[in-house]
Amino acid sequence: MEHPLVVGVDGSEGSLAALDWAAEEAARFRLPLRVVYASLWERYEGAVPSSTAERPAEEVEAEHVIASSEQRVRQLFPDLRVHAVTAAADAVDALVEESDSAAAVVTGCSGRGAVREFLLGSVSLAVAGRARCPVVVVRGEERNVKGMGRRVVVGVGQADEAVTAVRFALREAVARGCEVQAVRAWRSPRQPTDVLSVLDAGPQAYEEQARAILDDVLEEAVAGHPNVSVTRTVVEGPAHRALCEAAADADLLVLGATRGQEGSGLHLGRVSHRALHRAGCPVAVVPHR
Structure with missing residues (x-):
């Protein structure tokens, strides 16, 4: 059907x-x-x-x-x-x-x-x-709503929901004949608790970790869309700020969301809430199933 x-x-x-x-x-x-x-x-x-x-x-x-x-x-x-x-x-x-x-x-x-x-x-x-x-x-403004930016921005968060969101963004890009910008934000925690802290790593290690996550997600998601131009952006700072800045002149911002237990709806965190309130273009929230 x-x-x-x-x-x-x-x-x-x-x-x-x-x-x-x-x-x-x-x-x-x-x-x-x-x-x-x-x-x-x-x-x-x-x-x-x-x-x-x-x-x-x-x-x-x-x-x-x-x-x-x-x-x-x-x-x-x-x-x-x-x-x-x-x-x-x-x-x-x-x-x-x-x-x-x-x-x-x-x-x-x-x-x-x-x-x-x-x-x-x-x-x-x-x-x-x-x-x-x-x-x-x-x-968003008329330019964004009418798709004059020729670009779809997708936020790359948690791996599973990120793959779903990237695939949605790629389908949009194919239909629109435009490019995709995949954005992954990173921050150095004040009190590191992961393996990087054991290695006494600096900010560069966190950036490299974010880039590796972005590359892994894109490798899995873009296989079916080899002809779409995909730009990778890794930026330090709050994710909602990075995404809203990247989407300021975009046609669409795509965010993934994970469904909770039966009947509990989606987990819309701070990033989704901020983007839905402040993004300068249409925002798509894509549930991971």
């Missing part, structure tokens, strides 16, 4: 940016696009008898958002298979449920300009932490 790309809409400016991004992504990968507007009005309206023939404002709004979203997509990509639906559920619950059968879920980001880094919507953050497929939060 072909899994659709799912995008959540609510009529806001941020959701329109997500809708446009998702439509282009679906066309790029030749996937059907499923547009979802979540609303609880049906649940509550159905429980209260109506004394007038006038339609509920929430119903009118839902129909308008769905119809205008579908029309917008068809104008952008006439040949794209698009299906728009209203879900009688909370937005987070609706999108998480959609993630069971989606290729990816796309959401928008709240805020504009300087305030954008502080206003990642609660829906986007919750979906990124609970979804069972990759989640893309569309954020």
Whole structure:
């Protein structure tokens, strides 16, 4: 069965940016696009008898958002298979449920300009932490969202989730015809506890260790994509800062995440949280299975 790309809409400016991004992504990968507007009005309206023939404002709004979203997509990509639906559920619950059968879920980001880094919507953050497929939060300036940087940045963290994230980034690069920049950050601990401390090694040893991890991950992940140009970046400092700086003029930042115990969602650590709030481009959170 072909899994659709799912995008959540609510009529806001941020959701329109997500809708446009998702439509282009679906066309790029030749996937059907499923547009979802979540609303609880049906649940509550159905429980209260109506004394007038006038339609509920929430119903009118839902129909308008769905119809205008579908029309917008068809104008952008006439040949794209698009299906728009209203879900009688909370937005987070609706999108998480959609993630069971989606290729990816796309959401928008709240805020504009300087305030954008502080206003990642609660829906986007919750979906990124609970979804069972990759989640893309569309954020950044127009140049980043429209893919004018010709570069996908991927963070290389823990080995297993890093391989999954790199493979996702490589597929994006192939579809976009662009390069990949793989970033691994390292820091010298104040009180070393690993084998390097026994050898009384300096910062150079930690840098070499980070480079070796990066090389091992890429060796495993790039085998199926020999024609993609991959740049290796090893940098000292906090990982979230290194990634946000590298992604400032990128088209997409890809991060891996590991699923916890059944029902506990993903482990979104400091790096993912900071990137989702502050990255200057769309951010993809890719669960390792």
